[in-house]
Amino acid sequence: DAGVTQTPRHEVAEKGQTIILKCEPVSGHNDLFWYRQTKIQGLELLSYFRSKSLMEDGGAFKDRFKAEMLNSSFSTLKIQPTEPKDSAVYLCASSSGTVNTLYFGAGTRLSVL
């Protein structure tokens, strides 16, 4: 089985641009998570979907971050407009159940100039 696939691996954006990150979860997994990872804050939850329904929208990230899951095998994270402080690694993870292991993708490294 394929793992979690994230594209692109690297993204460079100008301040104010809109960027869309993509994620394909492990086939059959019902839970999908978007995290942001920085050295200062560590891993922060952005969004959580269960069976395509948005369960958690990450509170503080609501205003410029929007995650969608149009079908069970594909999710997007849109950041609009981007700011330099958004520079980070964005990780997508999936799980087969609420108490099960998270499987992470390789991440997208975003640099906002």
Place this chain on the structure above:
Amino acid sequence: QQKVQQSPESLIVPEGGMASLNCTSSDRNVDYFWWYRQHSGKSPKMLMSIFSNGEKEEGRFTVHLNKASLHTSLHIRDSQPSDSALYLCAASRGGSNAKLTFGKGTKLSVKS
């Protein structure tokens, strides 16, 4: 304030030595703990999980949990250069992934 605190921030151990990593939650409602390992430039991968008081051993890795103090520790014996990575501790209530909180991690370097 970070709800999951890990110490030390970084650790250097000689090859063949013992590495001990600590993690404490300030949320008294958590009762499930995971350890994830993230090699440089790679994604985190689950290493071990523990839900009951006591100890769990898998090969060179041993995890302890004290639920009363909400403290877990990870011990790596006979450390290898390939163990060099960022070790992330995560905690949740009732084992729910939706309420998983990660610590900032301990960076382990094993020197040969």
